Amino acid sequence: MAMDDKRGYRSGLVDLRAGEVSREIFVNEHIYAEEQERIFARAWLHVGHESQIPKPGDYFVSSMGEESVILCRDRAGKIHVFLNSCRHRGMKVCRYDQGTTAVFTCPYHGWSYGTDGRLVGVPYFREAYHSRLDKEKWGLVEVAQMHNYKGSIWATWDPAAPGFTEYLGDFTRYLDLQLDGWDGREGQAEVLGGIQKWLVPCNWKFPAENFSGDTYHNISHRSVDLAGIGPSGAGRRDMGERDVSRKLHVCIPDRGHQTIHYVLPAGKSPPPAYLNAPIVAEYVRHCEEERRRLRGEEARLVGAPGEIFPNTALLSRQPRTMAVWHPRSPHQTECWRWFFVDRDAPTEVKHFLRDYYIRYSGPAGMTEQDDMENWNYAHAASRGTIARRYPYNYDQGSGTAVTNYEYQGLRVPGEVIDLTETQSSEQPMRNFYRRWAEFMEADDWSRLATWRGGERKAAE
Ligand code: FES
Ligand code: FE
Incomplete structure (x- = not known):
């Protein structure tokens, strides 16, 4: 069933007045794809806990929806959540579950990112890019908002989402x-x-x-x-x-x-x-x-x-x-x-x-x-x-x-x-x-x- 007919979720699939929920919402590919956009790209999601990354350079690879993310502590001790995907051609920049590092080096062509997400190393930067690549622009993608709630780390991709405690109510x-x-x-x-x-x-x-x-x-x-x-x-x-x-x-x-x-x-x-x-x-x-x-x-x-x-x-x-x-x-x-x-x-x-x-x-x-x-x-x-x-x-x-x-x-x-x-x-x-x-x-x-x-x- 295609969802592009804008069939209402509440009227057609989740009918709480009748106490009925359609099986479609569990098995339908289109609904699943729409969930990734409308729920997992907007809601606050749990990423990990600060006790998993106690020292600068520590990281833990987590997931937000379908996508791999890196929870890490930079050299200054600040916690970040980045999309685990190289800005060059998308390769996973971190393939381990957790560890400690100074940089994340992409295994494909070798771009390197600091634990603060900045692009710090590009092979043949001078020769191949003629020093013209704007490294500031090509750092790792960072979540729109991150919140450390009593040690637990939450993040959302949506800059318009309410703050985490407002989201929790x-x-x-x-x-x-x-x-x-x-x-x-x-x-x-x-x-x-x-x-x-x-x-x-x-x-x-x-x-x-x-x-x-x-x-x-x-x-x-x-x-x-x-x-x-x-x-x-x-x-x-x-x-x-x-x-x-x-x-x-x-x-x-x-x-x-x-x-x-x-x-x-x-x-x-x-x-x-x-x-x-x-x-x-x-x-x-x-x-x-x-x-x-x-x-x-x-x-x-x-x-x-x-x-x-x-x-x-x-x-x-x-x-x-x-x-x-x-x-x-x-x-x-x-x-x-x-x-x-x-x-x-x-x-x-x-x-x-x-x-x-x-x-x-x-x-x-x-x-x-x-x-x-x-x-x-x-x-x-x-x-x-x-x-x-x-x-x-x-x-x-x-x-x-x-x-x-x-x-x-x-x-x-x-x-x-x-x-x-x-x-x-x-x-x-x-x-x-x-x-x-x-x-x-x-x-x-x-x-x-x-x-x-x-x-x-x-x-x-
Ligand atoms: Fe990462 Fe090319 S895909 S350096
Ligand atoms: Fe049970």
């Missing part, structure tokens, strides 16, 4: 739980070890919507629950919060971000975790105490999975990771997973958590294998001529979200669903696809609806 509170220390100190997270990278034969929106808060797929992880690898030690995957908290879906409308979070009753602490690993249990207990001291009421908010539009997932507690779902084709996604730990945590705690995280998440982890099976088979089964005629159902829990939710004095802005009452709702996915459709239809940022003061307002 009220979601900063949940990203903070990811990047601050478990003890509540600001920006204490560091990346633990390397990045896990693997390919899944499905569209990138399958993992994105799953991490938006698909609490409904618990049956998929039944075997993991039975094996009892959760820190609560109760044959479950959580840390025991659900026994004592309100469990909430929190959606940030007109931003497209959403998460599951727990809110503890006033004066209540989270239950003890990792009891079978005393040193970790003690560390967590100490952190919770400190967090209550530093953050007061805010410490009652306990994190779980979330998704920052379009393709970054969070798990801020157990395990503590971020993932990016890089689109590679309509039918293939490259998943990258970063694992985090508190920078000052004892070495034994870091070692334990590293092993625990790997056992839990990632391509060989016990839970993610279940998820990948679902996405893989759902995507393949949706590609058929007949299958594509039938939309998916996203109607669960329609009309049950409340705004200005409050629980015993703790205010939770956004559209909130109290899952303690309703068990499950597809409001987070509806929030995600509403934003997806808005991005796909809007020609510029002024056409995207904005959220101010707790009330939804469509932009002019």
Whole structure:
């Protein structure tokens, strides 16, 4: 199906009033190509973390949408994000995953770029170019905007995009739980070890919507629950919060971000975790105490999975990771997973958590294998001529979200669903696809609806 007939995404493909989303948006080549322009070339995307490039000259090769980018620290210590493509004929100037360098030398004809992106070396500059090539003009392409948020590096290609914190809106509170220390100190997270990278034969929106808060797929992880690898030690995957908290879906409308979070009753602490690993249990207990001291009421908010539009997932507690779902084709996604730990945590705690995280998440982890099976088979089964005629159902829990939710004095802005009452709702996915459709239809940022003061307002 060609999209050049300007068929509306909201009216034709994402019909949230009917609770239906067309399978076309997952499998159609034209829609996929348009996503690269309208979403991945405009939205803020997660690139990496500053702890991956601690010294001048350090670099980490990442991805923004389909395109390779270099996250690096120049000689003066400034962080940059560059397109990993030579300005001469496009060759990748950096073919390693990460390292330290003084210059990036293109393997094709040998142009060299400094870690600040400037073109510093051109073979036969005098003889072949007669010294007339304007080196200032032919440096590496740099992102339009970059933001270092508590150590995590985000970037956008769009100079007109709002600033990163404006883009996040009220979601900063949940990203903070990811990047601050478990003890509540600001920006204490560091990346633990390397990045896990693997390919899944499905569209990138399958993992994105799953991490938006698909609490409904618990049956998929039944075997993991039975094996009892959760820190609560109760044959479950959580840390025991659900026994004592309100469990909430929190959606940030007109931003497209959403998460599951727990809110503890006033004066209540989270239950003890990792009891079978005393040193970790003690560390967590100490952190919770400190967090209550530093953050007061805010410490009652306990994190779980979330998704920052379009393709970054969070798990801020157990395990503590971020993932990016890089689109590679309509039918293939490259998943990258970063694992985090508190920078000052004892070495034994870091070692334990590293092993625990790997056992839990990632391509060989016990839970993610279940998820990948679902996405893989759902995507393949949706590609058929007949299958594509039938939309998916996203109607669960329609009309049950409340705004200005409050629980015993703790205010939770956004559209909130109290899952303690309703068990499950597809409001987070509806929030995600509403934003997806808005991005796909809007020609510029002024056409995207904005959220101010707790009330939804469509932009002019
Ligand atoms: Fe890089 Fe020619 S492609 S120097
Ligand atoms: Fe899952």
